[in-house]
Amino acid sequence: MEPIAIVERLRLDLDSLDRAYSAGHHGLWSAAKRTEIFDAALISMFHPPASGVALVALGGYGRGQQLPRSDLDLLLVHDGSDPVGVSEVAERVLYPLWDAGFEVGHALRTPIECALIAREHVDACTAMLDLRFLAGDTHVSEEAAARVRSLVTDDPAAFTRTLDSDGRERADRVGSAAHRSEPDLKSGAGGLRDIQAIGWLETAWSERDDAGWALRSHDRDALADAEEFLTRARSALQLETGRRSDRLPLDMQPSIARAMGFSDEPGLLAEDGLMRAVFEHARTVRWITARVFGDAMAEGPPGSTVDPLHDAAELLEALAVTAERGERPSVALLDAIEAAPVDDPVRWAPPIREGFLRVLRAGEHGVDALDALDRMELLTRFLPAWSEVRCRPQRDPYHRLTVDAHLTTALAGMGRMLAGSETDDPVEREMVKQVDDIDGLLLGALLHDIGKTGEGSHVPIGTEIATEALIDMGIEERSRELAIFMVRYHLVLPDTATRRDLTDENLILDVAAKVGSPDRLAALYLLAKADALATGPAAWTSWRQTLVRELVGRVQRAFERGDMGTELAERLTDGIVQIRDRLSNEPDDSVERFVLRMPRAYFLAVEPEAAARHFATISPALGSLDVRTSSAEGVRPGTYELLVVASDRPGLLSWIAGSLALAGLSILTAQVFTTDDGAAVDLFEVEGVFEREVDEARWREFRRTLRKAVEGRTSLSHRVVEKRRLYPGPAVASPVTVRVDNQASEFSSVIEVGAPDRLGLLYDITSALADLRLDVHLAKVTTYTDRVIDAFYVRDALGGKVTNPDQIQEIETAVRARCAD
Amino acid sequence: MKLVTAIVKPHRVDDVKEALRDLGLNGLTATDVEGFGRQRGHTEVYRGAEYQVDFVPKVKLEVLVPDGEAQQVVDAIVGAARTGKIGDGKLWVTEAEQVIRIRTGEMGPDAV
Numbered sequence: 001m002e003p004i005a006i007v008e009r010l011r012l013d014l015d016s017l018d019r020a021y022s023a024g025h026h027g028l029w030s031a032a033k034r035t036e037i038f039d040a041a042l043i044s045m046f047h048p049p050a051s052g053v054a055l056v057a058l059g060g061y062g063r064g065q066q067l068p069r070s071d072l073d074l075l076l077v078h079d080g081s082d083p084v085g086v087s088e089v090a091e092r093v094l095y096p097l098w099d100a101g102f103e104v105g106h107a108l109r110t111p112i113e114c115a116l117i118a119r120e121h122v123d124a125c126t127a128m129l130d131l132r133f134l135a136g137d138t139h140v141s142e143e144a145a146a147r148v149r150s151l152v153t154d155d156p157a158a159f160t161r162t163l164d165s166d167g168r169e170r171a172d173r174v175g176s177a178a179h180r181s182e183p184d185l186k187s188g189a190g191g192l193r194d195i196q197a198i199g200w201l202e203t204a205w206s207e208r209d210d211a212g213w214a215l216r217s218h219d220r221d222a223l224a225d226a227e228e229f230l231t232r233a234r235s236a237l238q239l240e241t242g243r244r245s246d247r248l249p250l251d252m253q254p255s256i257a258r259a260m261g262f263s264d265e266p267g268l269l270a271e272d273g274l275m276r277a278v279f280e281h282a283r284t285v286r287w288i289t290a291r292v293f294g295d296a297m298a299e300g301p302p303g304s305t306v307d308p309l310h311d312a313a314e315l316l317e318a319l320a321v322t323a324e325r326g327e328r329p330s331v332a333l334l335d336a337i338e339a340a341p342v343d344d345p346v347r348w349a350p351p352i353r354e355g356f357l358r359v360l361r362a363g364e365h366g367v368d369a370l371d372a373l374d375r376m377e378l379l380t381r382f383l384p385a386w387s388e389v390r391c392r393p394q395r396d397p398y399h400r401l402t403v404d405a406h407l408t409t410a411l412a413g414m415g416r417m418l419a420g421s422e423t424d425d426p427v428e429r430e431m432v433k434q435v436d437d438i439d440g441l442l443l444g445a446l447l448h449d450i451g452k453t454g455e456g457s458h459v460p461i462g463t464e465i466a467t468e469a470l471i472d473m474g475i476e477e478r479s480r481e482l483a484i485f486m487v488r489y490h491l492v493l494p495d496t497a498t499r500r501d502l503t504d505e506n507l508i509l510d511v512a513a514k515v516g517s518p519d520r521l522a523a524l525y526l527l528a529k530a531d532a533l534a535t536g537p538a539a540w541t542s543w544r545q546t547l548v549r550e551l552v553g554r555v556q557r558a559f560e561r562g563d564m565g566t567e568l569a570e571r572l573t574d575g576i577v578q579i580r581d582r583l584s585n586e587p588d589d590s591v592e593r594f595v596l597r598m599p600r601a602y603f604l605a606v607e608p609e610a611a612a613r614h615f616a617t618i619s620p621a622l623g624s625l626d627v628r629t630s631s632a633e634g635v636r637p638g639t640y641e642l643l644v645v646a647s648d649r650p651g652l653l654s655w656i657a658g659s660l661a662l663a664g665l666s667i668l669t670a671q672v673f674t675t676d677d678g679a680a681v682d683l684f685e686v687e688g689v690f691e692r693e694v695d696e697a698r699w700r701e702f703r704r705t706l707r708k709a710v711e712g713r714t715s716l717s718h719r720v721v722e723k724r725r726l727y728p729g730p731a732v733a734s735p736v737t738v739r740v741d742n743q744a745s746e747f748s749s750v751i752e753v754g755a756p757d758r759l760g761l762l763y764d765i766t767s768a769l770a771d772l773r774l775d776v777h778l779a780k781v782t783t784y785t786d787r788v789i790d791a792f793y794v795r796d797a798l799g800g801k802v803t804n805p806d807q808i809q810e811i812e813t814a815v816r817a818r819c820a821d
Numbered sequence: 822m823k824l825v826t827a828i829v830k831p832h833r834v835d836d837v838k839e840a841l842r843d844l845g846l847n848g849l850t851a852t853d854v855e856g857f858g859r860q861r862g863h864t865e866v867y868r869g870a871e872y873q874v875d876f877v878p879k880v881k882l883e884v885l886v887p888d889g890e891a892q893q894v895v896d897a898i899v900g901a902a903r904t905g906k907i908g909d910g911k912l913w914v915t916e917a918e919q920v921i922r923i924r925t926g927e928m929g930p931d932a933v
Contacts, residue, residue, distance in 0.1 A: 426870040434868075501832045503906060518868075543853040543878045547831065550874075553867045799906040 003096040010041040024259030026235035027228045031065040046135045052079035054136035062130035069238035071103045077144045080110045115147040156204040160296045177282035179405035185234045186246035190282030194289045213295035219288045226281035267454035279391035287375040306332040309340035316355025319369040323362035329372045344381045360442040363415025367408045385465045388453040400536040403452045413530035414445035434522035440479035444486025463488045493528045497547040509600040512555045512564035582612035597675040648680035651770035655709035658716035661760035663702035664689045670781035720760040736819040738812045748793035749802040755819040757788045768818040823891040825884045827912040829902040840901040850883040887930045
């Protein structure tokens with residue numbers, strides 16, 4: 001047959017092989033079949049001279065594992081006597097293949113050249129270790145094979161080291177096939193190349209009887225299973241994409257999963273099932289590879305001493321000691337662990353718990369120990385919940401690792417931070433000083449995503465699972481509570497910082513109330529950082545870090561000022577529960593809105609009973625000129641509680657205060673609040689100045705004056721002065737003090753005023769503030785016989801603090817002058 | 822065609838997205854960015870540990886619109902991003918000389 005006809009036939013045969021099974025079922029058998037098809041075509045195309053030239057297959061083709069779209073790796077071995085003739089022979093084989101679009105790698109070498117190249121390049125060497133004769137002169141082929149082979153059999157130890165360092169370099173470059181979301185099935189750590197490396201190692205040591213390693217039969221079976229599975233996945237990938245590719249991209253995973261027979265199951269999508277299987281196999285391969293190479297490179301006689309381990313406690317003790325020394329578990333230790341009897345599940349007892357915590361405390365080396373337990377399928381005996389997150393892929397743009405690898409990476413990160421390793425993050429350094437419950441922090445990091453079981457929201461599920469696991473382990477209450485808290489709230493800082501308005505006071509106080517204390521805030525910061533760093537390079541950017549730090553800074557200052565703390569948080573939560581209870585007949589959404597928009601200071605200052613009473617006045621929507629009031633008997637005899645609700649604006653408080661003065665009502669206390677949607681909620685305790693009894697007519701007069709003031713139909717200042725002349729107060733000469741404090745509140749400047757009491761005093765002060773375009777956001781006014789002490793939390797026209805020293809000076813001067821008039 | 826670029830506060834992004842969706846807009850590009858305008862960098866303190874924040878985190882939004890729709894997109898973004906406080910950001914409109922949908926090769930308004 002003509003070469004063109006042969007190649008056409010080859011193409012047809014290959015296509016029918018591709019179509020013989022669905023894309024997901026081309027395993028090693030199919031690869032062998034494909035190899036045969038190529039062999040037949042090449043042998044019939046190859047017309048060598050009488051002797052001195054051979055056509056041989058290399059690499060995967062040499063091993064009889066030709067995949068659907070992989071290169072065809074060919075070599076012409078020749079004796080060097082007729083280089084020109086050999087080139088022509090080669091071209092007669094290669095051109096028809098190239099013309100038909102086959103990717104063919106090829107070379108022309110003498111046996112000596114083969115050995116020279118193999119010595120220089122480990123890839124070429126391993127490809128030629130798989131050399132397989134196809135056609136031509138068997139002598140040159142055998143000579144080439146023997147020369148390459150003797151390179152590795154002469155010094156198998158050196159070859160082992162070469163393969164090992166090549167494998168490490170490859171793992172660093174390509175990443176792991178055992179937990180990367182888009183694994184490289186061929187070159188990733190735990191991929192097909194690692195399986196092949198064990199084969200080459202066997203070749204290298206085949207002529208020695210002092211090899212320090214051996215492949216146990218169940219390891220051999222596991223490798224065979226992995227090779228079949230990974231070969232199928234890689235073939236499916238090539239068939240689906242129509243290209244030679246080894247990296248399994250996220251968008252191809254669903255179709256490949258279905259082609260391979262995976263289907264959606266509860267809590268596990270088909271593609272997750274595929275990836276879980278890939279990761280499982282790759283981990284097995286990585287594990288066996290590490291072990292085999294460890295043995296093969298071990299110095300001294302094999303099997304150095306590790307006493308048998310009798311139970312789970314001894315096993316953890318041995319792992320902990322190794323991790324604390326900063327070492328990986330030795331092969332001898334792993335053998336001892338494998339032989340140790342361990343209950344399934346483990347019945348936790350104090351020595352077991354201590355051993356487990358020691359492993360966690362050992363940081364990164366502790367993670368090696370957990371990894372070893374995981375490989376021997378022991379970790380799930382200690383932590384049954386681990387089985388759900390094992391090898392579970394994560395499908396979001398940030399995560400690159402499986403859930404379990406993410407958790408152990410976060411644990412290692414937490415360990416590094418707690419060990420006080422070098423960091424350029426001053427906040428982290430301070431945070432580490434804040435925390436003392438190391439075990440709680442490590443457990444929180446280890447378990448924070450344990451709820452990613454594929455069923456619903458992972459935070460509540462994780463909280464439940466973690467609680468159960470930690471109780472089972474018998475972790476002492478303090479550490480247990482901290483760890484559970486971390487699982488429950490691990491998203492609060494990053495989510496709030498990146499999505500919410502950090503200048504919203506309620507938000508800061510709510511976060512502070514949720515967090516409760518500075519040490520817990522520190523725990524959440526450290527976890528947020530460890531979590532992000534374990535997620536991927538994009539998750540802890542300076543952008544995110546700046547926002548999270550801004551949030552923790554504000555929350556920390558709320559703690560420091562006493563604006564929020566454990567006790568206040570409890571009071572706040574209790575108060576809100578009681579209010580909801582009292583308002584159970586009102587529509588849920590308006591109660592919810594009420595709770596959300598009212599400032600936290602209001603709920604802390606006002607009894608739930610009063611707040612429930614205020615609801616009817618505060619809740620309905622406000623027009624810009626609306627003024628709503630309600631009054632009730634005061635707590636002290638002869639006093640009245642007055643509630644005024646209106647759209648907030650600079651001056652409002654002065655209009656209310658002036659209207660009260662004109663109605664002959666004296667302000668004993670005042671509490672002024674602003675909702676997050678700009679309504680002023682002002683609460684006064686008042687009494688009648690001369691006539692103690694305040695009848696409806698007087699309230700009506702007050703309301704009428706206030707409405708006029710709001711609508712700009714009356715000027716209050718001269719009236720208040722006149723009223724004061726008619727009713728002069730006691731002439732007490734006490735000094736007027738005014739002080740502006742910018743440290744007392746996160747978002748407002750606080751103006752503290754002390755002055756002798758007189759009718760209309762609050763009007764005087766607040767109208768001075770209104771002149772300066774200051775909005776009173778919160779105020780506390782208290783009267784102590786004849787002297788009034790006020791604190792006004794004010795914000796400027798841009799909603800911020802007053803920081804300009806000249807303006808601060810002006811405020812002090814203006815208020816002092818007005819009070820001394 | 823116009824390219825509308827806006828720098829907004831991170832917590833306003835969802836509202837802007839919603840406002841644009843209400844206009845029937847099909848796409849936008851959002852990027853986490855850092856910089857400073859009149860709202861300069863500043864020193865932050867956490868428990869006495871001082872650190873400099875040179876750049877303020879913002880989100881950059883980019884929207885391609887046909888000429889006639891630019892103004893309402895601008896209005897929607899400004900309306901949704903404004904809090905009235907310092908640091909609300911900036912917006913600018915530039916001419917987009919050529920717009921191509923890469924998959925189909927469609928050009929101009931068809932590509933938006």
